[in-house]
Amino acid sequence: MKYAVLLAQIRSDHCHLFRAYRHLIDSTRDATCQVCGEAANTMEHWLLDCPALSLTRTEIFGRHDLNLDVVATSPKQVMALAVRTLVH
Numbered sequence: 471m472k473y474a475v476l477l478a479q480i481r482s483d484h485c486h487l488f489r490a491y492r493h494l495i496d497s498t499r500d501a502t503c504q505v506c507g508e509a510a511n512t513m514e515h516w517l518l519d520c521p522a523l524s525l526t527r528t529e530i531f532g533r534h535d536l537n538l539d540v541v542a543t544s545p546k547q548v549m550a551l552a553v554r555t556l557v558h
Contacts, residue, residue, distance in 0.1 A: 473549055480552060481541050483513040487556040490515075505555070514538065516555070517548070523555055530554070 479485035486492060489511035493501035503511040506522040516523065518536055528534045530550045541548055 476552060476557070477545055477549060480513055480548060485513065487552075488512055488516065513541075517541070517551070523551075526554055527551060 476485070476487075479487075484491055489499065489504060490501040491512075492499045493510075501510045503509055503515055503520055503522075505511075506520050508521065509515045509519065517527075517540070518538070524534060527536060530547050531540065531544065
């Protein structure tokens with residue numbers, strides 16, 4: 471059940487695990503990706519663009535040319551990426 475909630479939060483980009491979302495709630499918080507330090511830590515950055523997660527995304531999805539459709543079409547892989555990179 472907890473993964474269903476997390477998946478819904480990821481899909482909406484309103485997930486406390488993304489620094490950009492926490493920054494929306496509290497503007498004193500840093501929105502920068504803690505993994506690469508290159509961009510705001512949003513769902514799109516995490517899922518598609520973060521260079522530090524490129525290898526992990528390729529391992530999980532079997533390809534590197536992802537688009538946002540995978541949030542709907544590949545929920546198991548999205549959750550696998552979340553478990554490996556977001557949930558600590």
